[in-house]
Amino acid sequence: EAQVTQNPRYLITVTGKKLTVTCSQNMNHEYMSWYRQDPGLGLRQIYYSMNVEVTDKGDVPEGYKVSRKEKRNFPLILESPSPNQTSLYFCASSFAGPGNTIYFGEGSWLTVV
């Protein structure tokens, strides 16, 4: 079954404590991306990756890091989380860029206190 898997699904953490949200896809997709979703603001793109070792900023990259060492994995790193990073995060992937069918994960609810 085609899947984009995120972990953890729910997390409460404290300000400044580094955390990583993992994302893995089993479809051999080249393109992967991270979004955050906040009430009234819709989905905003954080980072995207067109292929292994190729990453670029989206619209709201501040406070986040990513890496793409393997095709299937695209972790999102919050080096020093702050309360304004409390949000619902989605990972997504597609075969060859966002101009194709995009598959989203189920989301990761992150609360920073």
Add this chain to the structure above:
Amino acid sequence: SQKIEQNSEALNIQEGKTATLTCNYTNYSPAYLQWYRQDPGRGPVFLLLIRENEKEKRKERLKVTFDTTLKQSLFHITASQPADSATYLCALGKTDSWGKLQFGAGTQVVVTP
């Protein structure tokens, strides 16, 4: 600045009628436009993609139009059913920023029996 606008008011519609949603954009020359369905607490699900040189696309009970002169896309759900109740998101992508995808905030549709 670039803006993507969807009606923030929920659309309440009776079962069997056609629901029509609007996605307007400004300061944007999209190469393609996508529509997604999102249920509460779930990841968006891709529905349709229409490219800048296409006027209309259909998939089962769904129809999308794309008017680059009016800078608008219309999304129609014909013969609506209560199971169509969800939030519908539009998203735009550009050829000069191939990995970037920007979303509207979404419109909630409620179909009553």
